Amino acid sequence: MKRNVSVKKINHIVLMIFLLLGGIQLVCAQSKKITWHKAQIQPNQWYSSKNAQEIANNVLLYQHNNGGWQKNIDMAKPLSREEIRQLKKEQSNKIGTTIDNGATHTQLRYLAKVYKATGNEIYKKAFLNGIDYLLEAQYENGGWPQFYPIKKGYYEHITYNDGAMIGVMELLRNIAENNEPYRFVDNKSKEKSQKAVDKGLKIILATQVEVDGKLTVWCAQHDKDDFSPAKARAYELPSLSGKESAEIVEYLLKLKDPADEVKTSIRSAVDWFEENKILGKKVIWVKDESLPEGHDRVVVDDPNGGPLWGRFNEINTGKPMFVGRDGIVKAHLNEIEQERRINYSYIDNYAEKLLRVDYPEWEEKH
Missing domain, CATH: 1.50.10.20 (Glycosyltransferase)
Structure with missing residues (x-):
């Protein structure tokens, strides 16, 4: 005897199986550490x-x-x-x-x-x-x-x-x-x-640090009494911070009704980022079996590379500072110890999204 099963019934069965499997997947996802x-x-x-x-x-x-x-x-x-x-x-x-x-x-x-x-x-x-x-x-x-x-x-x-x-x-x-x-x-x-x-x-x-009468950006930490840029660990000297300053500006951009002094602060910081961006370079990870960790972080030439900024920058010149555990300022990343190069970010594209997307949108609004 022939049995006719409607397309509608088949679709219903398939749907029920799909939902059942989906439920099992959800339970697994919730229980998975x-x-x-x-x-x-x-x-x-x-x-x-x-x-x-x-x-x-x-x-x-x-x-x-x-x-x-x-x-x-x-x-x-x-x-x-x-x-x-x-x-x-x-x-x-x-x-x-x-x-x-x-x-x-x-x-x-x-x-x-x-x-x-x-x-x-x-x-x-x-x-x-x-x-x-x-x-x-x-x-x-x-x-x-x-x-x-x-x-x-x-x-x-x-x-x-x-x-x-x-x-x-x-x-x-x-x-x-x-x-x-x-x-x-x-x-x-x-x-x-x-x-x-x-x-x-x-x-x-x-x-916000002022240099020669012009507002720039911020240090990673400031003295609690006189607000001056302050030293932390041996490799964290008083300086202008690329990473932390970008985070501060991003915070300021989200203020709903910024006062004029906030607008001035934002625009001054953006000017500093524009003036001190590094082009033609990029940061890459490379394998190096001669090193204990087997890899290294290096800065290389690249005509399309950048923009990059130093994590620490000289207050008066804006030039990147590379400082290892000896506390001595070097001009290039490869001059400090490898342990610091791979375990601490000294140079990166900290403000790229800020300059390319977030600040232009804010400026158009304000």
Whole structure:
């Protein structure tokens, strides 16, 4: 006996199989362990997953009672019972909490996403505790130190290095402007965030380096008292920063109603980037089996290369500075030790997108 199966029924069966497989893939994706870096850039729906909450629980364990976190920790790494016990014991320790290398403001962004997705009040409480930490850490002049409580030494400087202060200000500005996923924050905290952002803007304008009566850019860190460019580690000398200054300008470009002094600051910094860009060069990685790590980072000639800028640049001339652990300024990347060449960015296209896309769009608007 013949059996006739309609095309419509076949299509329905195929659709059901497709949906079933898709569901299996979604479950696998949610249960699959991911890195801390990737956990921060997932689609919104992922933050309600078991995996996301497991990582968020790790974030809570690493948070100190003062609201801050230490740096360079893999928050996504599964923890043993002994590690959990030790972390709980260390939560009362105030030493080492920082905004360096993405610490604290990165964890807070993550907790906000998980709270929005789950509604679990424990994540909200930890988030608000962290915001209080950032607000308390701010100097009266508007800057932020690298570590809080204050750690003596260069850690006391107003720190733009590695996106520290700008990372904090981006977070607080989003809170103040009631952007997602921060709309759960109470009005009092939003008002405090706005005041902190306003103070931060004032110190950004006050620390922009002036050379021969002309505004240029910023150092990676500035003295907390006289605002002058300051030294940090042996290879981080007082200078004009290509990387950190580009990040500061990008922050300023996002201000909704910039005052005239902000516009002047932006245009002066862009002028400096234009005047000091390096063309005809590019940075590449090469294999070199004679070296312990087997590779090296070098600058080579390329007629289509650039624009590039130094991470550190002489304040008066704008020329790139290459400084190794001996603290001695060299003129070329290959003159410093290989360990520094491969583990620290001394020259790159830091402001390329700024000059090519973001600033022209801002200028057209303003």
